[in-house]
Amino acid sequence: MSGDQPPGEKPAPTPERLREEVAVTREELGRTVEALAARADVKTRAQEKAAEVRAAAQEKASHTITRIEDKAAHALHAAQDRTPPPVREKAERAAQAAGRHRALVLVGGVGLVVAVAVLWRSCRNGGR
16 A cells, blocks of 8 residues: 555546546547437438338339239230130221220210219219
8 A cells, every 4th residue: 555545545547547538438429429410310310211111112012013014914815815816806906996096085085984974973963
Protein backbone atom coordinates (compact mmCIF):
# COMPACT_ATOMS: atom_id res chain seq x y z
CA MET A 1 0.00 0.00 0.00
CA SER A 2 1.19 3.45 -0.78
CA GLY A 3 0.86 6.27 1.62
CA ASP A 4 -0.82 8.59 -0.96
CA GLN A 5 -4.13 6.67 -1.16
CA PRO A 6 -6.62 5.79 1.49
CA PRO A 7 -7.33 2.05 1.74
CA GLY A 8 -10.09 0.66 -0.64
CA GLU A 9 -9.79 3.37 -3.33
CA LYS A 10 -8.75 2.60 -6.88
CA PRO A 11 -5.51 3.98 -8.14
CA ALA A 12 -5.79 7.14 -10.27
CA PRO A 13 -6.10 6.34 -13.97
CA THR A 14 -3.23 7.19 -16.24
CA PRO A 15 -3.60 9.72 -19.05
CA GLU A 16 -3.24 6.88 -21.60
CA ARG A 17 -6.05 4.88 -19.95
CA LEU A 18 -8.28 7.97 -19.92
CA ARG A 19 -7.63 8.53 -23.65
CA GLU A 20 -8.61 4.90 -24.40
CA GLU A 21 -11.84 5.24 -22.41
CA VAL A 22 -12.70 8.48 -24.21
CA ALA A 23 -12.08 6.83 -27.61
CA VAL A 24 -14.30 3.84 -26.72
CA THR A 25 -17.02 6.13 -25.38
CA ARG A 26 -16.91 8.24 -28.57
CA GLU A 27 -17.34 5.12 -30.74
CA GLU A 28 -20.27 3.90 -28.66
CA LEU A 29 -21.86 7.33 -28.72
CA GLY A 30 -21.43 7.52 -32.50
CA ARG A 31 -23.14 4.16 -33.00
CA THR A 32 -25.95 5.17 -30.65
CA VAL A 33 -26.51 8.47 -32.47
CA GLU A 34 -26.60 6.68 -35.84
CA ALA A 35 -29.12 4.15 -34.53
CA LEU A 36 -31.32 6.90 -33.10
CA ALA A 37 -31.12 8.91 -36.31
CA ALA A 38 -32.16 5.85 -38.33
CA ARG A 39 -35.13 5.27 -36.03
CA ALA A 40 -36.13 8.91 -36.14
CA ASP A 41 -36.08 9.01 -39.95
CA VAL A 42 -39.73 8.01 -40.32
CA LYS A 43 -40.02 9.28 -43.89
CA THR A 44 -37.19 7.08 -45.14
CA ARG A 45 -38.51 4.05 -43.25
CA ALA A 46 -41.98 4.64 -44.71
CA GLN A 47 -40.53 4.93 -48.23
CA GLU A 48 -38.57 1.72 -47.76
CA LYS A 49 -41.67 -0.09 -46.50
CA ALA A 50 -43.73 1.27 -49.40
CA ALA A 51 -41.09 0.05 -51.86
CA GLU A 52 -41.17 -3.41 -50.26
CA VAL A 53 -44.98 -3.54 -50.42
CA ARG A 54 -44.98 -2.29 -54.02
CA ALA A 55 -42.43 -4.92 -55.08
CA ALA A 56 -44.40 -7.68 -53.36
CA ALA A 57 -47.63 -6.54 -55.04
CA GLN A 58 -45.97 -6.39 -58.46
CA GLU A 59 -44.54 -9.86 -57.99
CA LYS A 60 -47.92 -11.24 -56.93
CA ALA A 61 -49.68 -9.51 -59.84
CA SER A 62 -47.13 -10.85 -62.28
CA HIS A 63 -47.56 -14.35 -60.91
CA THR A 64 -51.36 -14.06 -61.08
CA ILE A 65 -51.27 -12.76 -64.65
CA THR A 66 -49.03 -15.65 -65.68
CA ARG A 67 -51.42 -18.15 -64.09
CA ILE A 68 -54.42 -16.54 -65.82
CA GLU A 69 -52.65 -16.55 -69.18
CA ASP A 70 -51.72 -20.20 -68.76
CA LYS A 71 -55.30 -21.16 -67.86
CA ALA A 72 -56.69 -19.10 -70.75
CA ALA A 73 -54.28 -20.73 -73.20
CA HIS A 74 -55.22 -24.17 -71.88
CA ALA A 75 -58.95 -23.37 -72.19
CA LEU A 76 -58.43 -22.03 -75.71
CA HIS A 77 -56.56 -25.15 -76.79
CA ALA A 78 -59.23 -27.37 -75.22
CA ALA A 79 -61.98 -25.42 -77.00
CA GLN A 80 -60.11 -25.59 -80.30
CA ASP A 81 -59.63 -29.32 -79.95
CA ARG A 82 -63.38 -29.84 -79.35
CA THR A 83 -64.57 -27.44 -82.07
CA PRO A 84 -65.36 -28.98 -85.45
CA PRO A 85 -63.21 -27.63 -88.32
CA PRO A 86 -66.11 -25.88 -90.19
CA VAL A 87 -67.07 -23.95 -87.05
CA ARG A 88 -63.41 -23.02 -86.43
CA GLU A 89 -63.07 -21.69 -89.97
CA LYS A 90 -66.20 -19.55 -89.61
CA ALA A 91 -64.97 -18.21 -86.25
CA GLU A 92 -61.60 -17.31 -87.79
CA ARG A 93 -63.32 -15.46 -90.65
CA ALA A 94 -65.54 -13.62 -88.17
CA ALA A 95 -62.52 -12.62 -86.08
CA GLN A 96 -60.71 -11.35 -89.18
CA ALA A 97 -63.78 -9.36 -90.24
CA ALA A 98 -64.09 -7.92 -86.73
CA GLY A 99 -60.43 -6.90 -86.88
CA ARG A 100 -60.98 -5.13 -90.20
CA HIS A 101 -64.11 -3.36 -88.94
CA ARG A 102 -63.01 -2.61 -85.40
CA ALA A 103 -64.92 0.70 -85.16
CA LEU A 104 -68.16 -0.98 -86.23
CA VAL A 105 -67.68 -3.72 -83.65
CA LEU A 106 -67.01 -1.13 -80.93
CA VAL A 107 -70.13 0.84 -81.82
CA GLY A 108 -72.18 -2.36 -81.78
CA GLY A 109 -70.73 -3.30 -78.40
CA VAL A 110 -71.54 0.12 -76.95
CA GLY A 111 -75.08 -0.14 -78.36
CA LEU A 112 -75.49 -3.55 -76.76
CA VAL A 113 -74.30 -2.22 -73.38
CA VAL A 114 -76.72 0.71 -73.61
CA ALA A 115 -79.62 -1.60 -74.52
CA VAL A 116 -78.85 -3.93 -71.60
CA ALA A 117 -78.60 -0.95 -69.23
CA VAL A 118 -81.96 0.41 -70.38
CA LEU A 119 -83.64 -2.98 -70.02
CA TRP A 120 -82.06 -3.56 -66.63
CA ARG A 121 -83.15 -0.16 -65.40
CA SER A 122 -86.70 -0.60 -66.63
CA CYS A 123 -86.94 -4.03 -64.99
CA ARG A 124 -85.49 -2.66 -61.76
CA ASN A 125 -87.99 0.19 -61.67
CA GLY A 126 -90.88 -2.21 -62.21
CA GLY A 127 -91.50 -1.20 -65.79
CA ARG A 128 -92.18 2.45 -64.87
